[in-house]
Amino acid sequence: MSTVFARHVASTPERTASLTWTQIATLLAPDPTSDARKEIDSVQGIGASTIASEATYNDAIVVYGGGPRVRVYCVFGDDAITGDGVNEDPLPRLPTGDGWRMSIPFPSEDVEWASKELATRSSRITARAVGEKVEEEQDDDSQSARAVPRLVSIDTAEFFRS
Amino acid sequence: MSTVVTVNTYTHTVTYVASKLLLSLKEIIREIGLSPSKLASEWADLEEGISTWLQERDLVEIVLEVFNARTGRLATRWDLEIVYGYTGDGSLWTDTWAIKYAIKKAGCDPSGCDYRIIVRTKPGARSLPGWSSADFKSTVGFNRYWLGSTIGGNGIASETAYWSK
Numbered sequence: 001m002s003t004v005f006a007r008h009v010a011s012t013p014e015r016t017a018s019l020t021w022t023q024i025a026t027l028l029a030p031d032p033t034s035d036a037r038k039e040i041d042s043v044q045g046i047g048a049s050t051i052a053s054e055a056t057y058n059d060a061i062v063v064y065g066g067g068p069r070v071r072v073y074c075v076f077g078d079d080a081i082t083g084d085g086v087n088e089d090p091l092p093r094l095p096t097g098d099g100w101r102m103s104i105p106f107p108s109e110d111v112e113w114a115s116k117e118l119a120t121r122s123s124r125i126t127a128r129a130v131g132e133k134v135e136e137e138q139d140d141d142s143q144s145a146r147a148v149p150r151l152v153s154i155d156t157a158e159f160f161r162s
Numbered sequence: 163m164s165t166v167v168t169v170n171t172y173t174h175t176v177t178y179v180a181s182k183l184l185l186s187l188k189e190i191i192r193e194i195g196l197s198p199s200k201l202a203s204e205w206a207d208l209e210e211g212i213s214t215w216l217q218e219r220d221l222v223e224i225v226l227e228v229f230n231a232r233t234g235r236l237a238t239r240w241d242l243e244i245v246y247g248y249t250g251d252g253s254l255w256t257d258t259w260a261i262k263y264a265i266k267k268a269g270c271d272p273s274g275c276d277y278r279i280i281v282r283t284k285p286g287a288r289s290l291p292g293w294s295s296a297d298f299k300s301t302v303g304f305n306r307y308w309l310g311s312t313i314g315g316n317g318i319a320s321e322t323a324y325w326s327k
Binding site: 012013014015016017018044045046048049051052053077081109110113114116117 | 174175177178180181182184185188192197198199201202203204205206209210213254315
């Protein structure tokens, strides 16, 4: 079973959408010289646009495949100001090791242009519509559905003999 | 019983309005039928500039010009004017539905069009790196239609208008 961490980052009106993305990038890849950080920084404007729409309130930015799975939500309004529900603690393990992927939620009407623009900047970062599951989570669901339950029986003669 | 009182400072309002102004531009660009990718590539610089001038009460309006990429002639224009001193009810709010409805009414053929964003500031406003001066395209033959307030907060509001033939 993989480890999942959740973080809730304060956004508007405490931070602008751009600076919210920077905070998220810092959580996921604190070393500003790392390839992962540069790649996440390269999509700052696209990420900021969906944060401004508040799509990341209920639907997480999900990072997976390169360490623990991390789900990042944004906190808006009064809660962002007071810090209620905000958790920006550094991650005990980074999710941006080899093979990492990121899925960003967008309002459905933004998925098309955002997907195209993300593809020009990154092969790891993709867009999905609000309400849709991350591709990896869809794979987990289908694997669970295909799993055949196994019955286990105890050989009582052997059990008691030991 | 404890009570938490949240004070929306002017800075909080600036932060909110700056992000929502860009959100409104994104909605307009997409609903017209153009890609917001160019806006997204400039988002951080735009947000920083707009926040700075709003904080200093020097931002007058943000203008989105949609123009024929071949001739340079204006196809439509959207003005997001800033109103300082707006009181409201203390909440921060945005109404992008009014914009979407107006775009449907206005109609605009986006084929062959490009767009640019121009910010108008008060005389004497601070110059920021990466920003250069520009002239508005001619609006001769266009009519201006006012939508009203579409963003509001403590001390700042934005009123939206568009130009159409």
